[in-house]
């Protein structure tokens with residue numbers, strides 16, 4: 001095979017990829033053959049995640065990105081194009097969690113949650129979608145939602161509302177962009193072993209043993225459980241799947257007993 005007919009790798013951007021679910025997704029997509037852009041608001045963790053992948057021989061770049069800023073999201077896509085020439089996949093995993101009684105939530109807290117979890121997801125989808133259309137179409141987007149898009153959790157009004165919004169955003173973009181062969185799906189994890197979960201547990205806002213008992217499969221999800229679903233949705237095996245939310249939850253949402 002000559003230099004000129006070596007197929008170019010597909011290119012994926014993963015937001016929030018400095019750690020947790022996003023980092024696992026970036027790793028799985030690199031293993032699937034994607035060149036990966038690690039986008040995170042914290043440049044140091046993005047750099048560290050990228051160095052780990054580069055040390056394993058994968059093509060990787062970083063984009064310091066604040067998903068709540070639409071211009072930052074546009075720059076993220078521009079830097080992916082600069083590094084690798086195109087964008088074929090986007091996974092939106094950047095997120096925050098700040099539980100608190102609804103009576104006490106401040107407007108600033110509410111807006112911050114919406115700006116990162118909901119607005120940020122839209123800004124990234126729009127920036128990547130524009131690039132995919134400009135390339136001639138084709139591509140896939142996976143938005144990380146949560147079981148909280150479907151099941152109400154106390155003290156998480158803004159989080160649950162934002163995630164439910166992301167589920168609907170996913171459906172709207174899927175039907176609008178099907179004409180461009182851009183598939184848009186969501187993955188909704190239940191409680192997953194990440195720093196987000198560990199921090200809430202350390203603050204006494206979450207009891208891992210109690211939560212595990214509520215999950216029919218008896219344990220939290222691993223980040224790899226979630227990344228496996230994303231990897232599938234980004235693959236050609238999922239070529240006719242769009243507008244769906246795949247809940248990876250060990251049976252959490254199905255459970256209706258006591």
Ligand SMILES: NC(=O)c1ccc[n+]([C@@H]2O[C@H](COP(=O)([O-])OP(=O)(O)OC[C@H]3O[C@@H](n4cnc5c(N)ncnc54)[C@H](O)[C@@H]3O)[C@@H](O)[C@H]2O)c1
Nearest residue numbers: 016018019020021041066067094095146189191192194196
């Ligand atoms: N951990 C869980 O139990 C769980 C369950 C369901 C859904 N989720 C969702 O999965 C996603 C990832 O969660 P996680 O547990 O890996 O979290 P995490 O806190 O471990 O990682 C989140 C990453 O997002 C980055 N980030 C935060 N704000 C950002 C911003 N404005 N712009 C860009 N990057 C930003 C952080 O720097 C961090 O690296 C989130 O959307 C979260 O809501 C998590």
